[in-house]
Amino acid sequence: NQLGKGRTEVASTEIPGKFGTAANLLSLTKATETDAWLSLSLMFHLSVVPLTRQLSNIAGNLWSQTLKHTKAQRVESLLLHEFHARKYLL
Numbered sequence: 001n002q003l004g005k006g007r008t009e010v011a012s013t014e015i016p017g018k019f020g021t022a023a024n025l026l027s028l029t030k031a032t033e034t035d036a037w038l039s040l041s042l043m044f045h046l047s048v049v050p051l052t053r054q055l056s057n058i059a060g061n062l063w064s065q066t067l068k069h070t071k072a073q074r075v076e077s078l079l080l081h082e083f084h085a086r087k088y089l090l
Contacts, residue, residue, distance in 0.1 A: 003041055007034055055079065 008031045010018070018028040043049070056066040059075040066075060 002045060003038065005038060005041070007031070007038060 008027075010028060010031050015028065018024040052066055053063050055075050056063045059078045061075060
């Protein structure tokens with residue numbers, strides 16, 4: 001994996017059983033928290049925040065609107081058309 005860190009896989013069918021005891025519920029909570037931290041770590045590892053700013057500038061949008069998701073779809077659409085025009089496979 002990208003970060004070299006492991007995680008505990010919890011199947012969706014196992015989740016109701018995790019509410020039976022405090023220990024099981026705590027393990028589910030820890031697995032969920034680990035997933036959240038891994039997502040945040042991956043975001044920083046891939047430099048997602050600076051990338052959103054660059055993409056907003058390319059598309060001519062305000063960065064704050066992109067972060068609020070009001071312009072994110074427009075940025076994605078413009079990039080998709082540009083990649084298509086340059087014959088990139090997506």
